[in-house]
Amino acid sequence: MTTQIRQLPATPSMMSPPPARWPHLSTVVIVGLIAAVPLVFFGDYWMFVAAKILAFGIAAMGLQILYGRAGLMSLAQGAFMGVGAYAGYLVAQSGLGPGIQLLAVIGAASLVALIVGLPTLRLSPLRLAIVTLAFGELFNWLLINSTEWTGGSQGAPVEPLIIFGFDTSYPLDAYLVALAFAVPLTLFALNLGQTHLGRRMMAIRDSEMAAVSVGVFIPKTKIIAFVLSAVFGGIGGWLYSATTGFIAPPDFDLFASVFLLAAVVIGGSRSVAGAWMGTAFIVLLPEGFNLIGQPNLYALAGGLLLATTALLLPDGFSGVFAHIKSLITRMRAQEDRA
Amino acid sequence: MKSTNRKERWITVESSNPFGQLILGGLTSGLLYALLLLGFMVVFQVSKTVNFAFGQVGMVAAFSAWFFWSSLGLPLPVAIGIGAILAVVVNSAIGIIVITKIPAGRPGLDLVVTLGIFLFLTAVMQLLIDANAHAFPSLGGDKRTVLGGVVVNANDVAIMVLGVFVIGGVYVLFSRTTLGMELRASAENADIAASAGVNVRLLRLGTWTFAGLLAALVAVLVASRLSVDAFYMTPVLIKAFVAGMIGGMDRFFAPLVIAIGIGVYEALAIFIWGSSAGTPAVFLLIIIALAVMPKRFTAARHEVRA
Numbered sequence: 204m205t206t207q208i209r210q211l212p213a214t215p216s217m218m219s220p221p222p223a224r225w226p227h228l229s230t231v232v233i234v235g236l237i238a239a240v241p242l243v244f245f246g247d248y249w250m251f252v253a254a255k256i257l258a259f260g261i262a263a264m265g266l267q268i269l270y271g272r273a274g275l276m277s278l279a280q281g282a283f284m285g286v287g288a289y290a291g292y293l294v295a296q297s298g299l300g301p302g303i304q305l306l307a308v309i310g311a312a313s314l315v316a317l318i319v320g321l322p323t324l325r326l327s328p329l330r331l332a333i334v335t336l337a338f339g340e341l342f343n344w345l346l347i348n349s350t351e352w353t354g355g356s357q358g359a360p361v362e363p364l365i366i367f368g369f370d371t372s373y374p375l376d377a378y379l380v381a382l383a384f385a386v387p388l389t390l391f392a393l394n395l396g397q398t399h400l401g402r403r404m405m406a407i408r409d410s411e412m413a414a415v416s417v418g419v420f421i422p423k424t425k426i427i428a429f430v431l432s433a434v435f436g437g438i439g440g441w442l443y444s445a446t447t448g449f450i451a452p453p454d455f456d457l458f459a460s461v462f463l464l465a466a467v468v469i470g471g472s473r474s475v476a477g478a479w480m481g482t483a484f485i486v487l488l489p490e491g492f493n494l495i496g497q498p499n500l501y502a503l504a505g506g507l508l509l510a511t512t513a514l515l516l517p518d519g520f521s522g523v524f525a526h527i528k529s530l531i532t533r534m535r536a537q538e539d540r541a
Numbered sequence: 542m543k544s545t546n547r548k549e550r551w552i553t554v555e556s557s558n559p560f561g562q563l564i565l566g567g568l569t570s571g572l573l574y575a576l577l578l579l580g581f582m583v584v585f586q587v588s589k590t591v592n593f594a595f596g597q598v599g600m601v602a603a604f605s606a607w608f609f610w611s612s613l614g615l616p617l618p619v620a621i622g623i624g625a626i627l628a629v630v631v632n633s634a635i636g637i638i639v640i641t642k643i644p645a646g647r648p649g650l651d652l653v654v655t656l657g658i659f660l661f662l663t664a665v666m667q668l669l670i671d672a673n674a675h676a677f678p679s680l681g682g683d684k685r686t687v688l689g690g691v692v693v694n695a696n697d698v699a700i701m702v703l704g705v706f707v708i709g710g711v712y713v714l715f716s717r718t719t720l721g722m723e724l725r726a727s728a729e730n731a732d733i734a735a736s737a738g739v740n741v742r743l744l745r746l747g748t749w750t751f752a753g754l755l756a757a758l759v760a761v762l763v764a765s766r767l768s769v770d771a772f773y774m775t776p777v778l779i780k781a782f783v784a785g786m787i788g789g790m791d792r793f794f795a796p797l798v799i800a801i802g803i804g805v806y807e808a809l810a811i812f813i814w815g816s817s818a819g820t821p822a823v824f825l826l827i828i829i830a831l832a833v834m835p836k837r838f839t840a841a842r843h844e845v846r847a
Contacts (some may be wrong), residue, residue, distance in 0.1 A: 213582065321834070323828070333786045333831065334831050337825075338822035338824075340820060341824045341825060341828075344824075348817065461593075462651075464652065468647075468653045502663075503661065506656075506657045506662075506663070506664060508662025509655075509660065511657070513653040513657065514639070
């Protein structure tokens, strides 16, 4: 028997958007300093790694919107990265520039998200995860079996993006181009929590019944979250392809999606900063083993480290920071009382 | 080296009843999915945790059995026995050391933790043995007879007999015995069950042991039909997992029937559209089925933690 809940009309306070709250200046300064580190200290290789972190981080932020805010699990974020990467690649093959490529990336990711999401977003989160898993597997199969378009399982070389003279075949330029997308998208994701849309997503995550009872139109909110997540994934994939200069189906398979989910969970699914920290961890982990001269050890210790980190930090890295922050606040309060 | 693509061979084998042959192949594949799912579900019932590494537990058994048999020259039953013991040890270790430590109310954490274990087990086996695919002994695949125009081999018969007995046995155990009632009670609320005198820790250890054995059994049978390497169980696990999610991990027969149905449908798709169509046909069906299925059939009674 289905439970009927009377949908109330939206209240006046819900009709008028709350004032946009942008991040504190201190946050902006810290983020700016972190973003400047590669520019000052890094050589070509680490700049390339930093550009990859930015590309994956954008995709992870998309998953954080869907999973951390709206409570919908997706195992296809890697596939949406692939949608963006291959859409950009196909448009570039026609000789069209980055502007058209970006539009194609956004359009393709949105369209695919609508096709997958519209009939299935009514499902429970785990069944939705299965649908997204199935979509990801289908997409990968399609990539492998359409050799004349995609290069098949052998992959395809990707032309670098050239935007205002910045050429992504150079690591520094690739980093700056990725940064130019990462900054506004991060600000958008940060501000989303302060908007009605973001609050509706969180209401759905916490209780669909309660959300319906206060006038939230659940299908519309879910589909917006799904499309937003896909667009972030598509842009991330497009930037990844421009940074690496080569794409192949394994870059966007189930494991890519699972690793993005791991990044979001390890970083802390409720925070945008968590998505970035988790992404940095996942991308830098193999590099760390390279650095100590034990690249083969990564395969062995990487999985163990992933499991251990997730067990020791169940709220993710951002949970640790939140804990430290609350400790400091409590200590200050105690000092004030004394 | 033996053929690594036996699946295609048994589908295209000469028989006077190709449709019956096809159904037999699909049924046996589906039963293997169902048996793996049964182990997955038993673990889930006890821990409410999705164990992404469950297929790799079976892989450890089959891959090590192949190594002991082919490289160390041990008799095959002994090699499989050692592999099964390894699977039990690994699965129990995952359950006791890792799964019980995952705190409740952290969505997705079980998936990430068991993903880490998945990667670890894969890397260990690649390091200890190698990263290549190897032909496994066919385990009765060459002993054939013809029934109603359908070529039936001993491997098929073993899978069907095992499937019926194991699934039936677990059902009877869970629904008709005191032990089953204690298992359900400890899965529902371990503290209350313990206060009523149930040895919850022992029951859980028994569950992990049984699931490990089941994973080993399925992995060895799958290897005997395909080949063995560090990743070969992943597609099997995904199909079993999908059947469990569609049918509901808290139900018994529905997900197992769906798993068998997936096997039959996959065989039909390969027969009609060719060998490369199996995977997309299955996943396309899953998307369509979940998209058009009435909500009352898709609503989870108890959502899993992930």
